[in-house]
Amino acid sequence: MNDTRRTRAVLGVLIVAALVLITVDYRGGENSPLRGLRDVGAAVFGPVERASAAVVRPVGNAFDAITDAPDQRRRAERLERENQRLREQVRANALDAGRSKQLDQLLHTAGIGGYKIVAAQVISAGQGFEDTVTLDVGSSSGIRRDMTVMSAAGLVGRVTRVGPATATVLLATDAASSVGARLEDSKEIGIVQGRGRRGLGDGGSTPIKFQLLDANAPLRVGQRLVTLGSQGDSPYVPGVPIGTVERIDRPEGGLSRAAMVRPFVRFTSLDVVAVVVAPPKSDPRDAVLPPRPAPPPTAAPSPGASGTPAPHRQQGKKQKAKRKTEG
Template identity: 50%
Template sequence: MRDTKESRLLLVLLVAIAFALITVDIRGGRNSPVDGARHAAAAAFGPVENGLSSAVDPVGNAVSAIRDSGSRHDRLAALEKENAALKAKLGSDDRNRSRLRQLDKLLKVAGEGQYGIKGAQVIAIGSAQGFSWTITIDAGADDGIKRDMTVLNGDGLVGRVTTVGPSTSTVLLANDPDFTVGTRMEAGDELGFASGQGDRPLRVELLNGKAEVKKGDRLVTFGSQADKPFVPGVPVGVVSRVDPSGGGLTRTLYVTPYVSFTKLDIVGVVVAPPKQDPRDTVLPAKPKPVPTPTVTVTVTPSADAPATDEQQ
């Protein structure tokens, strides 16, 4: 339709009639004079509405699903809670088994070295004192813990106690750059000092610059005066590299520690030193070398080979 004066007048007239019908319908209520027309329109357009309704049924179903999702969510939440409880139980069982293994190893080390220990659990890493490699354990002065006591686990030397509270203590780990411990080579008397280097191997300066050392040699703690801060005989680690001897007064070694400082859980604080130096008894047994297989060669005489006098 072209936009003319007559078309605009017709549009205004239609809008006015529509408003008039709406007003009459509202005021008439059930007795509305247009009620018959409404029923006729419903009969005419009802099938179309049903078709459109079936076309959008998935949307309606989705709305119903959202409306009913409260009870489904509750059931899902209950199942997830039960599943989490089962996982926690399984995880707890695995952790308890791991702790039992750690405790068994710790008690074995304590028995072999005749160390009187107080068992403790690591409850935090790092500390407010600013040390870069420390742990906090759940044993303190109330448990007989004092400053400068040796800390070990089932693998070897962990560190020394630096700060003691009523129920907790801070332990400086052996790989901290501020940590130093006297060492002794296995089956010998070569002494040195091991220092921490963070996540790198320990650095050991042997007092004898001409000492014969090779990769795979093992070290233990030498011990301190009055057994503080270190008791003797605690395994330290294995030599992984030896610097060439340059004719100096000392010789530098690099030692891989027995203890994994990022996996600490159960530790023991030595509250009573051994009555005598355990020497090398606490070191783990050396792995047995794999025997070289013996090759046996069997020679079978050929059928075409000439017979010997004995065969004739």
């Protein structure tokens, strides 16, 4: 089509006419005089519009998906990071609650014994031949070598190496560990020795050995041990619970007696512990030991059992004696 003055005039007239028709139809609303023309246009152009939309829509959706893909990916990554953060927060809250309970128990135990402590957390376990763990406290917290380490349950070991922010603890289960110990009732003394990793071969129930110095001293299963204490309270302070005698080995011509001891501490699940930075003013003796479990209730003897005769039997005997007297 040639761009002439006439074509421009026709185009302008058509545009003006279209605007007039749109205005009249809009102002008329439902009563518009052009309603019939609008319905005819919808009937004619509606199928064409739907067909073109069916062709164009998938292309538009694909284009939108391509353009929105980076935003969707970033949104998914952000949501994944948020979910991970929330999961870690839930786990941390559960761990904090458990550690808070352990710390309360630890402070209670230290208070009974009169120990001044610095609380610590086990952050790693030794991978070599020694039974050791690493704590998250060091010289900056007042920790020194040859200090006693305990948990709420009892003796853990002693500090062997100290750094500015960490400390290494030799566990009481190590084969090189020797601790002076005392029985709670008889006050007999002896040496508790670790058995190393081989002590875990029976499930970890008896990983330490107690050697009684006096072969004739009384020793029985169920007796409990506490630390005897070292000279100058280093490396072991007195009165820290160690464990319970589980089995007694009969001596074979030896000068001492030995027993296998079940520790109070679970060395495979150490978490919150304490380093004793100052000993008690006096030996707590057996005060830190946990209370003994109550004995199981015994059944009352049934009536008529050996001992006290049943009432009806006593009455029968009296009646027989009375008849004999009357006869």
